Amino acid sequence: MLKFQNKTVLVTGSGTGIGQAITKKFVENGASAIVLGRRKEPLEETAKMLEGIIKEKQSNATIKIFDGVDVSDEKAVTGMFDALKSENVNLDIVVNNAGVSGPVTCFAHAPLDQFRSTVDIHLTGTFWTSVQALKVMKEGAKIITISTFFAEERPLEQRPYRFRDPYTASQGAKNRLVEAMSWELTEKGIISIGTNPGPVHSDRIYKTVYPKAASEFLRVSGFEDLSPSEVEAANNEIVGLLGESDETIKAGIKSAAEKLDKSETTLTNLLDKVKSIAEKIQKNTSTMIPDQQFLSQEQVATTVLTLSDDDQAKILNGKIIPGDRVFYPVKSHIRASVPKSEKNNLDGKSVYISGDKEKISNITSMIEKKGGQVTTSQESKTDLFIHLTGNIPNFSKLTELSRNEWDKLVDKFINTPATFIQNSVNKFVPGGSDDPRLFKNAKGRIVIIGPDLPSGKKISGHERAKVEVFRGALRPFAxxxxxxxxxxxxxxxxxxxxxxxxxxGKEPNDENVVNTINYLMSDKAGSSSEVIFCPDETR
Structure with a gap:
């Protein structure tokens, strides 16, 4: 009997890439599979391939397709699981795999609607799929979530991923969500595990992420006599030609040159430069791996299969399993004390504060005592922008929240801080979103405060885990x-x-917060790698 015979697995984003490889691996081992995604054609092709495996293995497994399902779409996901419940389908394994690249650009240039949609797919899609799957899961079932090592596998180890800001925020939160769900689903006997594959051979990396990152480097650093906006417009037209035949590339370059009124030589040189930088990014990443080899999609699938083993899953419940093999150089980005600054760096500074009304009053008073001039309007001459997120509201479990309640949390603790930061940047560097050259030597400080860890004498791991989902988004983002x-x-x-x-569980101290802000206004803070501060974590 095959290892997963008489088991049923659901894999999001299973029509192509890693999701398809995972589904294939389970079916090869006897499982029935539910494949879903946004596009019908690749799902049908995948189903045909899987049915061939079933016939070969004679496993009597079945394949079911749900096309047109975007994991960020509440109605589509809810409807799918309602349909499965009505058909008395029980799921043994759910794999949260669906994802998108999101905007590959400096955050200052990233459209906020794309920021939100990336968070919706990666984080909210994982949350809502997991919550709805509980309708058709019994004791012993498993939820496996695929994230990335470019975020934070552990809260004190940050790996910034330039040009991928919403992606890193989402993935950091997903890792912490895996942990929170392990606390909440224990009484149901359902296991939650995360895995971070790291660099994987895929078209998304080679044809999308690396070329787009290379394009952004050139938008920022410049190319020949093109302006940043011209570099961006040109790359939007030609980067998709990478990997095509010489004839297709030549025709594409000619068409783009006519459309943009640029020479074919310039655009050919630009495409060559994009290709060169993209290859360099790939090479630099591979040099941090001992054998310099990215994982194959099949290796990722094998990892997920292993984590789904009953005995292994019980041991690893709630853990984030690194599968990246990358020895990524990590700087010290977090400080767990109040930084000392002999100088009053707030004196005479213009400060704008927004956010949680309960906290604003005391912070404002303390800043004004240090000579800070707190204003109620976002002016271009403002030296410091502060946003207080407020704290996570009281509720029993994340997995018992309605979709509307969850969306409000994501908006308050992820999307709103991101919007605040981008708006503040636009005040410091007017026009910088479109012209990165304006950033050179520009100065300004932005501080996001919160959410607080819960306080009290007996704070459970579960209570901390709920808060850490959102702190886990803000840390790698910062x-x-x-x-x-x-x-x-x-x-x-x-x-x-x-x-x-x-x-x-000690009570937060606003004086520690304001003293930290005072330090952050110093030149020393600007040159330090430390950007995250936990000022109350002292012995």
Whole structure:
């Protein structure tokens, strides 16, 4: 008997790529499969391939297709699981795999609607798929979530991923969501595990992510006599030609040259440069792997299959399993104390504060005592922008929230801070979104505060885990944004994150927060790799 015979697996985004490879591996081992995705054609092709395997293995497994299902679409996902429930289908394994590249550009240039849609697909899609799947899961079932090592596998280890800000925010939150679900689903006997494959051979990396990253480098650094907007417009027309035949490339270059009124030679040189940089990115990443080999999609599928083993899953419940094999150099981005600054760096500074009304009053008063001039309007002359997220509201379990309640949390603790940061950047560097050259030597400070860790004498791991989902989004986002501000855009604009509270439940101290803000206004803070501060975590 095959290992997963009489088991049923559902894999999101299973029509192509890693999702297809995972589904194939399960079917080869006897499982029935539910394949779903947005496009019908690849799902039908996948189903045909899987049915051939079933026939060969004589496993009596079945394949069911749900096309037109975008995991960020509440109605589509809910309807799919309602249909499965009405057909008395029980799921043994759910694999959260669906994802998108999202905008591959500096956050200052990223459209906020694309930021939100990336978060919706990666994070909310994972959450809502998992919650709805509980309708058709019994004791012993497993939820396997695929994330990335370019975020935070553990809260104190940050790996910024320049040009991928919404992606890193989503993936960091997903890792912490895996942990929170393990606390919440234990009483149901359902296991939650995450795995971070790292670089994997796929068309998305070679044809989308790396070329787009190369394009963004050239938009920022410049190419020949083209302006940043001209570089972007040209790359939008020609980057898709990479990997095509010489004849197709030549025709595409000619068409783009006519459309943009640029020479074919310039566009040919630009495409060659994009290709060269993309290959360099790939090579640089591979040199951080001992054997310099990315994982194959089949290897990722084997990892997921292994994690779905009953004995292995019980051992690894709630864990994030690194599968990346990448020895990524990690700087110290987090500080767990109040930084000292002998100088009053807030004196005479114009400060704008928004967010949680309960916290604003005390923070405002303390800043004004240090000579800060708190304003109620976002003016171009403002030196410091502060946003207080407020705290996670009281509720029993994340997995018992309605979709509307979840969406409000994501909006408050992820989308709103991101919007605030981008709006603040636009005040510091007017026009910088379209012309990155304006960032050079520009200066400004942005501080996001919260959410706090829960306080009290007996704080459970589950209570902390709920908060960490959203802190887990903000941490890698903060490190990535700052890497872009400093290393890519060559500016002195910085966006810091202050996370009040302690793991042992002590009350947050606003004085620690304000003293940290005072330090963040110093030149020393601008040159440090530390961008995340936990000022209450002292012995």
């Amino acid at each position: 490190t990535t944004v700052n890497q872009e501000f400093s290393d890519v855009l060559k500016s002195d604009v910085r966006s810091f994150l202050i996370l009040p509270g302690t793991v042992d």
